[in-house]
Amino acid sequence: MxxxxxxxxxxxxxxxxxxxxxxxxxxxxxxxxxxxxxxxxxxxxxxxxxxxxxxxxxxxxxxxxxxxxxxxxxxxxxxxxxxxxxxxxxxxxxxxxxxxxxxxxxxxxxxxxxxxxxxxxxxxVPRKLDIPDVQKLDGRGIHYIVKDKSIFKDKNILIVGGGDSAVDWALNLEGIAKNITLIHRRDIFKAHEDSLKKLFNSSVEVKTFYELKRVHGDEHVEGATIFDNRTGDETYLDVQHIILCLGxxxxxxxxxxxxxxxxxxxxxxxxxxxxxxxxxxxxxxxxxxxxxxxxxxxxxxxxxxxxxxxxxxxxxxxxxxxxxxxxxxxxxxxxx
The missing domain is CATH 3.50.50.60 (FAD/NAD(P)-binding domain)
Known part of the structure; x- marks a missing residue:
């Protein structure tokens, strides 16, 4: 040979x-x-x-x-x-x-x-949400992968997920973003215990039993509607970026x-x-x-x-x- x-x-x-x-x-x-x-x-x-x-x-x-x-x-x-x-x-x-x-x-x-x-x-490949507005704004405020943290400087951010990636990004971006909200569809997280302690002692607003319902914006994300999956109550968030950590x-x-x-x-x-x-x-x-x-x-x-x-x-x-x-x-x- x-x-x-x-x-x-x-x-x-x-x-x-x-x-x-x-x-x-x-x-x-x-x-x-x-x-x-x-x-x-x-x-x-x-x-x-x-x-x-x-x-x-x-x-x-x-x-x-x-x-x-x-x-x-x-x-x-x-x-x-x-x-x-x-x-x-x-x-x-x-x-x-x-x-x-x-x-x-x-x-x-x-x-x-x-x-x-x-x-x-x-x-x-990232697990994606089957929501039309999410697909439309993919790459224009919707993120499955983060390569540059500077784009989040002084912005309002929504993070979706309850695993290590969601929790880590929330902690990583604290002090860079203006405001961070993390939502998870239940109250049990799949993240390291120490990271969760830091999360709940941080400035990040954590909302459990919430899911993403709708994304607002034409050329770029301008807001998001989330809902309580126990009651159906909806809340509008003024956000410019959404990080989807869905595995x-x-x-x-x-x-x-x-x-x-x-x-x-x-x-x-x-x-x-x-x-x-x-x-x-x-x-x-x-x-x-x-x-x-x-x-x-x-x-x-x-x-x-x-x-x-x-x-x-x-x-x-x-x-x-x-x-x-x-x-x-x-x-x-x-x-x-």
Whole structure:
């Protein structure tokens, strides 16, 4: 085979994929990193670059875009090959050559001894509200993704949702926006306890059992009508921006024919992050196993396990335990 065969190919360049790429370099593996987006960082850069993240070890708080940049710098120090704007649509094992072949949507092929799938939630799109005025003003005051907090300066904002994203944006924009109202259709939130304490001690007006009924405005959002879902009573809010934090729809259809075992809309792995296909591992939000927590912090650990197992898979003489990072000196820090 004339094409270069890499030791390891990581599919998905979000935080977990970037850390896996770094760890592959640490284990002296020739690595390739592939992503369907045109930039590294995954959701950190594509969906919420301006949002603070609080639950990553070593950072009391850090902007998503800054965390992404740190991870990118860490991953690139071993000079992996980077392939962007490539959506992998096929994965197959060539048994007689004991390698894996990946085919992208644009027809490119990649060959690797091992593969680590760090696909996040797969192909993701925001969950949208089926309200005509919301659709009409999408991008003109209606936001599902926030990339620039400055547009909210001194504006009245309505945030819809009861998860971490809704609560985090309410806290992130306090002090930037003139006024913030957060509505949630019930009184139970799916957010970190500490964040909720901060929310209810903030200047944000929180209205539970309220939903969005209508958006007002021709060229841009000028107001919103919300209603109490217990009584039907309506309230008009003077707002210029509405942030809809309704979650994302995950789509794993593109991996259905790869031969992977799927469990609860995720790739099933064991404690070594092994899938049912030899040489194929997975880590991060794309996987499921007993006790799985979908957090960046746990994804980092899963990435390390997957890469160390991949190293041992292609070189059984190597140790599964890599030693401590202080035992290694990255190339960029070597003298002479």
């Amino acid at each position: 004339k094409e270069e065969v890499f030791d390891i190919t990581i599919v998905g360049a979000g935080p977990v994929g970037l850390y896996a790429t770094y760890y592959a370099g640490l284990r002296d593996m020739r690595a390739k990193l592939i992503d369907a987006l045109g930039q590294l960082g995954g959701q950190l850069t594509a969906l919420y670059p301006e949002k603070y993240i609080y639950d990553v070890a070593g950072f009391p708080q850090i902007l998503a875009k800054d965390l992404a940049q740190n991870l990118i710098s860490q991953a690139l120090q071993y000079n992996p090959e980077i392939c962007l704007n490539e959506k992998i649509i096929k994965l197959e094992r060539i048994e007689d050559e004991k390698i894996l072949k990946l085919t992208s949507e644009n027809g490119n092929v990649h060959f690797s001894k091992t593969v680590v799938l760090t696909l996040g939630i797969g192909a993701f 994302f729809l995950a789509n794993l259809e593109f991996i259905q024919n790869w031969g992977l075992e799927i469990d609860k809309n995720a790739i099933k792995v064991n404690s070594k992050m092994e899938t049912n296909i030899p040489g194929v591992y997975a880590a991060g939000d794309i996987i499921n196993y007993p006790g799985k927590l979908k957090l960046i912090s746990t994804g980092f650990g899963e990435a390390a396990i997957a890469v160390n197992c991949a190293k041992n898979f292609i070189d059984p003489a190597s140790k599964f335990f890599p030693g401590h990072s202080s035992d290694f000196v990255p190339k960029k820090f070597k003298s002479g």
